[in-house]
Amino acid sequence: PTISLIVLSSVFLISAGLQLSISLIVQTLIAVLIIIVGNYLPKSNPEKGIGMRLPWIKSTDVWKKVHRLTGYMWMLGGLCILVGAFIHQWIIELIAFVFIGVIPIIISLIVANRK
Numbered sequence: 001p002t003i004s005l006i007v008l009s010s011v012f013l014i015s016a017g018l019q020l021s022i023s024l025i026v027q028t029l030i031a032v033l034i035i036i037v038g039n040y041l042p043k044s045n046p047e048k049g050i051g052m053r054l055p056w057i058k059s060t061d062v063w064k065k066v067h068r069l070t071g072y073m074w075m076l077g078g079l080c081i082l083v084g085a086f087i088h089q090w091i092i093e094l095i096a097f098v099f100i101g102v103i104p105i106i107i108s109l110i111v112a113n114r115k
Helices: 002-015 022-043 060-087 090-101 103-114
Strands: none
Touching (some): 022 060, 022 090, 060 103
């Protein structure tokens, strides 16, 4: 509801004649959401519905290690997306999305194979 309220308010303000960048607002909201999820990931349990569901993450120990690293990576990636949105550099955002999407899967494979 909060995101909808912010986006809808922005649309109304733009239609009223204010000069707002809707892409900047949406990118900022996405970055904040990624930071919040990244903050929650290290605290999540394997029994919960949130987290990486990969076939090689079976033990609770591997789950906790992977999600601790992934949470920090998501928070850093969210900050990079936020910076990229404000300085209008899409390459920073692309690198951040690869950083939070691909690298955690590779790290989870490495951690699972060590066990």
